[in-house]
Amino acid sequence: MLFERRGGRLRPTAEAVQLNGRLDRLFDALAYLDGTDPSDPVSQPLRLAAPPTLGHRFLASAMATFMKQNPSQMISLETCTSNGLVSRLVDDTIDLGFTLAELTHSAMELIPFHRTFAVCVMASDHPLARHKVITPEILHGEDQIALMRRHMVRTRLDQVFARAGVRPRIVAEVATGVSAITLARHGVGVAVICPFPLLRHHEPDLAIRPFAPEFVYRASFAVSTVRPLSKPARAFMRHVQLVVKSERILTTESWAAQ
Template sequence: MRSRASIREYEVLRAVITAGTVTAAAYKLGVSQPAVSRMLAQLEANMGVILFERRGSRLRPTAEALRLNDNLDRLFDALAYLNGTDPGDPVSQPLRLAAPPTLTHRFLGHCVASFMKLHPGQMISLETCTSNDLVDRLVDDRLDLGFTLAEATHSAMELIPFHRSLAVCVMAPDHPLARHDVITPDLLHDQDHINLTRRFMVRTRLDQVFRKAGVRTRPVAEVGTAVSALTLARAGVGFSVLCPFPVLQPDDPTLAIRPFRPEFIYSASFAVSTIRPQSRPARAFMRHVQMAVRSDPHALTDFAPLPAEDAAAEMI
């Protein structure tokens, strides 16, 4: 007959899922590392399942651990009530979001505002950071949900695409390139080029396209955001090939916007943790974003996002 697991063992489970390592969990709980390891081993023995897989210095929860953790929500919610706190109070549980500046200022701000109207009282923290910083924030449990246009990979982070669009070429309306309906690499040979900095993976992809076509553009500027590239293009500095989402309006009279061939795709993705489950507000916000991008004119129509259920139902 199996022994019953203790509440303390369940606390250890949740702490290790959240912290990712036994050392960090022990610090969070205020106990020794051997004590955490011992209680975790006892819980696995009591449950008869493996709860964590070791990935380098980190512990990754198994499907059984995540299911058990989900089932423990009611237990720890009840304990929180007994201790005088309300875990369902949005003010006490802010939804922590982070994204690069372009996504934050040109897209997420509007999504946050409309989401808060649907869910009055839901506290939201929205910060800007680089796509590389998203990994550290997810690992350290400083972030519930991230957003990125990058194609970064990390064992502690999963990217879930919610929007895809094709690259476009932009320039001033009176630029010589504007007379073409479609821009191909051969048309850009020896043209003034506003490029993204080399830290962007899409810059590497574009360089490969030009190299394969035997095309050499004339670099006149390197910028860190698509917004900066558009500003320079409007001023007639040169052309730029970039992602239209979320910075371009199709009817912008200050720019000539042309399809770029050969086609390559930009993906905007949710960045979620692989070492802890998503909160209900985070899942609701993901569905809210999916609804918001449905009407975007740059979205590929053959791209099927995750099922967009009623976001309000997710918060109940």
């Protein structure tokens, strides 16, 4: 048995995963029959796409280390919205996408490679910095920097505040976490954001506190459900997973200890 149905979708079994690891030679042979050489980087460029935050703050460095290990591999990286990943996968203009959004589409599957939790960022001298953990109740009536309403995560956060019966005062709406951090650093207000990949080290001019209740973000590979992954794409996915494990990414406990 290679597949089993879970929640209305087919999922590979352990036997299928094991078999898939042995199929590279078969796909290489098929590529030769098709007139391409899988060992030739020109014949198999790796096409990536990601939203700006992941593309500039994480993927660019992962690409650099991957290309040093594979100097003949051609890679292209374009930035787009997370929603734009779907159309690019459907149109076969990319091999692999990256997202922090919880996207759903019949032609796309998300494979998580990193999980992190929301944090609250503010200037280091902000009055709320005295708290070790920030809850919705603490933010009631406080100046808040929020993501634009078009972001799905904004809706999720608004629901967290509504369930707690509190209403922060929105003083600014921004499109990216980078902008939210910049405004928070200048004392405009506080922001509840995903720390990955923006905050991986100590920031002396920022107070970074865990946000409770836990608000989960998942960084995921976005892959096509109708086309098999190319050999370079599979290799790059393995590389990204190793990079995440090897980098110094702060945990919830680390934020509280700052």
